[in-house]
Amino acid sequence: MSENNSIGIVAPQTAHFSEPLTLKSGAVLAQFNLVYETYGTLNADKSNAVLICHALSGTHHVAGKYTEQDKYPGWWDNLVGPGKPLDTNKFFVIGVNNLGGCHGSSGPVSINPATGKPWGSAFPIVTVEDWVNSQARLLDQLSITQLAAVIGGSLGGMQALQWTIAYPDRVRHALVIASAPNLTAQNIAFNEVARQAIITDPEFHGGDYYEHGVVPRRGLRIARMLGHITYLSDDAMGEKFGRKLKDDIKYGFNVEFEMESYLRYQGDKFAGEFDANTYLRMTRALDYYDPALAYNGDLSKALSQTQAKFLVLSFTSDWRFSPARSREIVKALLDNESTVSYAEVTAAHGHDAFLMPDKHYHAILRTYLSNIEVGGNHAK
Amino acid sequence: MSENNSIGIVAPQTAHFSEPLTLKSGAVLAQFNLVYETYGTLNADKSNAVLICHALSGTHHVAGKYTEQDKYPGWWDNLVGPGKPLDTNKFFVIGVNNLGGCHGSSGPVSINPATGKPWGSAFPIVTVEDWVNSQARLLDQLSITQLAAVIGGSLGGMQALQWTIAYPDRVRHALVIASAPNLTAQNIAFNEVARQAIITDPEFHGGDYYEHGVVPRRGLRIARMLGHITYLSDDAMGEKFGRKLKDDIKYGFNVEFEMESYLRYQGDKFAGEFDANTYLRMTRALDYYDPALAYNGDLSKALSQTQAKFLVLSFTSDWRFSPARSREIVKALLDNESTVSYAEVTAAHGHDAFLMPDKHYHAILRTYLSNIEVGGNHAK
Numbered sequence: 001m002s003e004n005n006s007i008g009i010v011a012p013q014t015a016h017f018s019e020p021l022t023l024k025s026g027a028v029l030a031q032f033n034l035v036y037e038t039y040g041t042l043n044a045d046k047s048n049a050v051l052i053c054h055a056l057s058g059t060h061h062v063a064g065k066y067t068e069q070d071k072y073p074g075w076w077d078n079l080v081g082p083g084k085p086l087d088t089n090k091f092f093v094i095g096v097n098n099l100g101g102c103h104g105s106s107g108p109v110s111i112n113p114a115t116g117k118p119w120g121s122a123f124p125i126v127t128v129e130d131w132v133n134s135q136a137r138l139l140d141q142l143s144i145t146q147l148a149a150v151i152g153g154s155l156g157g158m159q160a161l162q163w164t165i166a167y168p169d170r171v172r173h174a175l176v177i178a179s180a181p182n183l184t185a186q187n188i189a190f191n192e193v194a195r196q197a198i199i200t201d202p203e204f205h206g207g208d209y210y211e212h213g214v215v216p217r218r219g220l221r222i223a224r225m226l227g228h229i230t231y232l233s234d235d236a237m238g239e240k241f242g243r244k245l246k247d248d249i250k251y252g253f254n255v256e257f258e259m260e261s262y263l264r265y266q267g268d269k270f271a272g273e274f275d276a277n278t279y280l281r282m283t284r285a286l287d288y289y290d291p292a293l294a295y296n297g298d299l300s301k302a303l304s305q306t307q308a309k310f311l312v313l314s315f316t317s318d319w320r321f322s323p324a325r326s327r328e329i330v331k332a333l334l335d336n337e338s339t340v341s342y343a344e345v346t347a348a349h350g351h352d353a354f355l356m357p358d359k360h361y362h363a364i365l366r367t368y369l370s371n372i373e374v375g376g377n378h379a380k
Numbered sequence: 381m382s383e384n385n386s387i388g389i390v391a392p393q394t395a396h397f398s399e400p401l402t403l404k405s406g407a408v409l410a411q412f413n414l415v416y417e418t419y420g421t422l423n424a425d426k427s428n429a430v431l432i433c434h435a436l437s438g439t440h441h442v443a444g445k446y447t448e449q450d451k452y453p454g455w456w457d458n459l460v461g462p463g464k465p466l467d468t469n470k471f472f473v474i475g476v477n478n479l480g481g482c483h484g485s486s487g488p489v490s491i492n493p494a495t496g497k498p499w500g501s502a503f504p505i506v507t508v509e510d511w512v513n514s515q516a517r518l519l520d521q522l523s524i525t526q527l528a529a530v531i532g533g534s535l536g537g538m539q540a541l542q543w544t545i546a547y548p549d550r551v552r553h554a555l556v557i558a559s560a561p562n563l564t565a566q567n568i569a570f571n572e573v574a575r576q577a578i579i580t581d582p583e584f585h586g587g588d589y590y591e592h593g594v595v596p597r598r599g600l601r602i603a604r605m606l607g608h609i610t611y612l613s614d615d616a617m618g619e620k621f622g623r624k625l626k627d628d629i630k631y632g633f634n635v636e637f638e639m640e641s642y643l644r645y646q647g648d649k650f651a652g653e654f655d656a657n658t659y660l661r662m663t664r665a666l667d668y669y670d671p672a673l674a675y676n677g678d679l680s681k682a683l684s685q686t687q688a689k690f691l692v693l694s695f696t697s698d699w700r701f702s703p704a705r706s707r708e709i710v711k712a713l714l715d716n717e718s719t720v721s722y723a724e725v726t727a728a729h730g731h732d733a734f735l736m737p738d739k740h741y742h743a744i745l746r747t748y749l750s751n752i753e754v755g756g757n758h759a760k
Contacts, residue, residue: 024631025631027631125631125632184614184618184623185614185617185618185620185622185623185637185639186612186614186617188623188640189605189608189609189617189639189640189643192605192637192640192644193602193605193609195633196601196602196643196644196647197602200598201598218580218581221580222576222577222580222602225569225572225573225576226606229569232566234565237564237565237566237569238565238566240565241565242565243563243564243568249668251405251406251504251505251668252505253579253660253664256667256668257565257568257667259565259569259572260569260572263572263573267576280633284633287636287637290623319614
């Protein structure tokens with residue numbers, strides 16, 4: 001890859017919203033904060049904004065570093081930067097932490113202004129629809145009427161799709177990657193096991209663990225270990241770990257296989273960083289999203305008012321959100337005679353492939369994004 | 381199905397073994413018990429014995445009921461009985477609870493004769509090899525020199541395979557169903573998440589929970605919920621549950637989807653019945669089994685001394701032990717010019733298909749088993 005130019009040092013910003021936001025559940029957030037980052041420069045006619053929507057454990061910190069000393073850059077740094085496929089010399093890129101998150105936006109871990117204590121269990125259930133509505137508020141505050149593009153992978157792809165439904169005239173292009181129009185029963189099942197691991201952890205305390213000075217670390221660790229199995233393909237796991245042993249067989253329940261070591265490491269790391277209440281809400285948002293539900297399961301009808309052009313992308317080895325699920329979106333769009341490009345990328349890494357700098361994958365994104373017109377002339 | 385004739389009322393028996401058994405780990409069981417059941421009649425020359433090996437959560441109670449009032453018969457009652465595919469009018473069928481189990485054979489929950497207390501964490505790790513050795517002792521006690529057949533699904537199939545390796549002259553036929561010559565990294569990963577859920581349950585107490593008057597119910601529940609996802613195919617789950625809601629959406633973490641309700645029910649039920657230490661040991665036995673390991677990964681070499689004839693069976697929708705894994709066994713046997721029949725049964729139910737009375741599946745078993753000669757004339 002030639003595009004190793006990072007955006008460099010970045011800093012998050014916080015937007016405060018004092019108008020109440022009514023959520024899909026009926027609950028109302030009287031006020032809320034969204035933390036976000038931007039990369040590149042908004043052009044004169046504000047036609048070059050690209051919104052990046054994050055997935056389950058993502059954040060607003062998409063690219064660059066906060067200090068030179070940071071070990072890792074933002075989570076999609078391989079995609080976003082000067083000269084990269086999502087080129088910050090051309091686009092003004094926005095990363096935002098979703099409502100209910102644990103990285104600065106209002107969520108269970110943030111202070112409930114009404115009580116002066118962390119929201120905890122009282123923080124409402126947020127949905128993909130709510131996220132998109134709150135993101136639209138952020139664009140309003142940034143005086144951006146229309147996005148050149150919205151892009152997201154997995155749960156982020158659901159948000160990109162929802163943008164085209166909820167705000168058809170505010171999105172010119174939607175890039176929906178490794179996503180699905182709703183979860184399958186198996187997807188829901190994995191989420192439910194993860195949630196039950198957290199909720200039944202004695203240190204969960206009904207979601208109000210903050211005031212007990214503990215976190216449901218064991219449950220969150222199990223949830224993340226399980227998640228990791230579904231992010232990787234069977235083949236990728238076989239390739240990377242196979243049946244490799246750490247050492248001589250010990251006949252016990254400590255780590256014997258490399259695979260176990262990897263999972264425990266991932267679980268421990270995540271459980272020390274992420275908020276369990278946020279994890280619960282992110283998985284629930286995934287479960288609930290189903291734009292076709294209001295149309296008797298007819299996805300074409302749900303997408304009939306969209307005006308965006310679409311790039312839908314899937315990965316051959318992704319069994320969490322398989323190519324067949326992306327093709328459902330494509331079919332529904334074609335039924336409506338919408339403009340849609342579809343690519344099924346041959347990749348070994350499973351669902352995680354959307355985060356990786358696969359050459360073919362990035363070439364598709366680069367080409368698609370380079371064809372988006374910005375600056376005065378952005379006829380659709 | 382016409383074969384609804386149950387074997388009727390059955391009763392378990394217990395065999396005691398006072399000769400020490402050295403396990404693969406090097407640990408020695410000074411004495412042990414195996415609980416078992418038999419159906420049908422051993423013929424004069426003892427040539428009609430069929431051993432059924434159970435899988436992760438199976439038992440010796442394969443067929444029939446203990447009382448007329450029993451709600452359910454044994455776990456493979458649809459296969460075993462008079463006139464059924466494994467016909468008890470012809471065969472003398474033996475079901476045995478494996479060492480380390482929790483249904484009467486020596487295991488963590490049974491009393492350690494050396495201490496007068498439950499074995500708990502002190503019960504050694506048992507392997508597929510150990511199980512087969514202990515089963516051979518049971519045959520010795522029953523004066524059965526040679527099995528007409530050994531049959532098992534999943535982990536039971538591994539035992540059937542191991543019988544042909546460890547006791548080549550004691551098995552005429554091996555029926556290896558929905559099994560694999562070893563676990564993949566993904567299989568190990570699922571087992572590891574299940575184990576970690578149990579081991580990190582605060583009520584696990586290092587495996588010695590019996591003396592604390594508790595059980596690691598939460599962990600075992602999570603383990604079982606996860607297991608159930610892997611037993612069913614994505615399609616079967618979609619067919620059975622899809623995105624069906626229990627009721628109106630409540631926006632919370634209680635059951636919303638039918639899928640969740642099913643998983644919680646299965647988890648709760650199992651956690652109230654099964655022993656967590658046994659679950660740990662069963663999954664570890666799965667992880668460790670790898671007969672090719674001693675032959676540099678060459679399965680053909682590992683199987684080169686077998687004398688049995690084989691029926692290998694897989695199910696198209698089984699993603700836990702996929703048909704490709706069965707074909708590895710078939711290929712290794714063919715490399716050795718062993719006699720092997722292979723069938724890949726089109727079935728929607730995933731791994732669980734091996735327990736179900738699928739017409740095509742049972743027809744194959746019926747035909748194969750009916751061709752096994754017993755009684756004086758059982759030339760191979």
